[in-house]
Amino acid sequence: MKLLVTGGAGFIGSHFIRFWLRRHPSDEVVNVDQLGYAGSLERLTDVESHSGYRFVRGDICDSDAVHTLMQGVDGVIHFAAQTHVDRSITDASPFLRTNVEGTGVLLRQAHAQAVRRFIHVSTDEVYGPVLDGAVDERAALSPRSPYAASKAAGDMLAQSFFHTYGLGVIVVRPTNIFGPGQLPEKLIPLCLTHAYEGRPIPIYGDGLQRRAWLFVDDLCDALERIMEQGSAGSIYNVASPQERTNLETVRRILQLVDRSTDLIQFVMDRPGHDRRYAMDDRALCLLGWQAKTSFEEGLSSTVKWYWQHAEWWRPIVQALRENPYHWLNRPFGSGSVQTSGAVV
Numbered sequence: 001m002k003l004l005v006t007g008g009a010g011f012i013g014s015h016f017i018r019f020w021l022r023r024h025p026s027d028e029v030v031n032v033d034q035l036g037y038a039g040s041l042e043r044l045t046d047v048e049s050h051s052g053y054r055f056v057r058g059d060i061c062d063s064d065a066v067h068t069l070m071q072g073v074d075g076v077i078h079f080a081a082q083t084h085v086d087r088s089i090t091d092a093s094p095f096l097r098t099n100v101e102g103t104g105v106l107l108r109q110a111h112a113q114a115v116r117r118f119i120h121v122s123t124d125e126v127y128g129p130v131l132d133g134a135v136d137e138r139a140a141l142s143p144r145s146p147y148a149a150s151k152a153a154g155d156m157l158a159q160s161f162f163h164t165y166g167l168g169v170i171v172v173r174p175t176n177i178f179g180p181g182q183l184p185e186k187l188i189p190l191c192l193t194h195a196y197e198g199r200p201i202p203i204y205g206d207g208l209q210r211r212a213w214l215f216v217d218d219l220c221d222a223l224e225r226i227m228e229q230g231s232a233g234s235i236y237n238v239a240s241p242q243e244r245t246n247l248e249t250v251r252r253i254l255q256l257v258d259r260s261t262d263l264i265q266f267v268m269d270r271p272g273h274d275r276r277y278a279m280d281d282r283a284l285c286l287l288g289w290q291a292k293t294s295f296e297e298g299l300s301s302t303v304k305w306y307w308q309h310a311e312w313w314r315p316i317v318q319a320l321r322e323n324p325y326h327w328l329n330r331p332f333g334s335g336s337v338q339t340s341g342a343v344v
């Protein structure tokens with residue numbers, strides 16, 4: 001089987017490539033990544049020498065490049081995306097370009113070349129906040145951030161290619177993922193790298209927003225099952241029962257690395273901040289999937305990894321610090337932003 005992985009130099013994409021080549025050593029995997037600010041080939045040094053692996057630097061919005069890459073491909077797994085909510089608040093345009101236009105280019109080329117399977121990796125954020133219970137795949141989409149809205153657009157575009165052209169599209173909506181190699185702009189690695197350097201850890205608003213965390217290997221496992229057993233036109237939530245408030249998560253990390261909770265600093269809330277995400281993943285469990293890694297196990301291996309790989313994240317953290325989010329510069333408490341408006 002020949003797979004085209006988009007965004008394979010990113011956090012989840014790189015774990016997926018490693019996972020897939022370990023489980024399917026005779027497959028061919030082509031990784032297309034533009035190596036933007038979040039892409040790093042250092043995540044893949046251990047698979048570079050694999051005979052089935054090939055890296056191509058390219059932009060998914062480039063139709064000609066995608067046309068060439070799609071030749072002879074059996075399946076596409078589309079991770080390439082702008083993913084950070086805080087950045088989308090500062091500037092939505094890269095999100096529209098990559099997450100909507102780029103997804104459209106891939107879908108058109110996959111259709112033109114009759115690719116058998118197209119896995120579109122979406123997000124739970126397309127549902128918007130879920131204050132009680134959990135939503136299944138039939139719930140209406142209600143994205144609140146420019147990031148979530150751009151992913152919802154890509155998600156719906158992907159579904160339209162199934163309904164209109166019969167392209168073998170499957171949409172996957174994962175919960176919050178964590179693990180080694182995640183960019184330190186996301187909560188868990190940001191907390192770890194700040195703790196390591198003794199810097200304050202910014203908690204947005206009251207820190208009581210809830211997230212359900214899943215270790216990255218468990219998502220790779222889910223994606224493999226969906227690739228092999230999922231039915232075209234379906235949507236699969238990938239959920240986690242491991243729900244924590246952000247404060248609980250940060251406090252636990254500080255405890256694990258033996259740092260004081262004095263590092264916690266409450267800052268201006270993220271505009272439009274979703275209080276909670278929660279999904280029902282019975283459809284995926286029917287394929288025999290079950291998460292294997294507890295939050296504690298995943299967290300302890302993640303902590304260990306960041307403690308041992310400061311040479312990887314230090315320059316990244318430095319670069320990220322040079323471009324702070326403008327909305328965070330407002331003094332704490334001055335915002336008129338509503339943090340918990342009506343929820344559909």
Ligand code: TYD
Nearest residue numbers: 085176185186187188190202203204209246
């Ligand atoms: P994040 O990792 O950005 O993922 P998402 O927004 O996709 O859920 O953030 C996780 C939660 O942590 C979210 O509620 C925002 C919050 N957060 C902070 O409180 N401080 C931070 O510095 C960051 C990056 C996130």
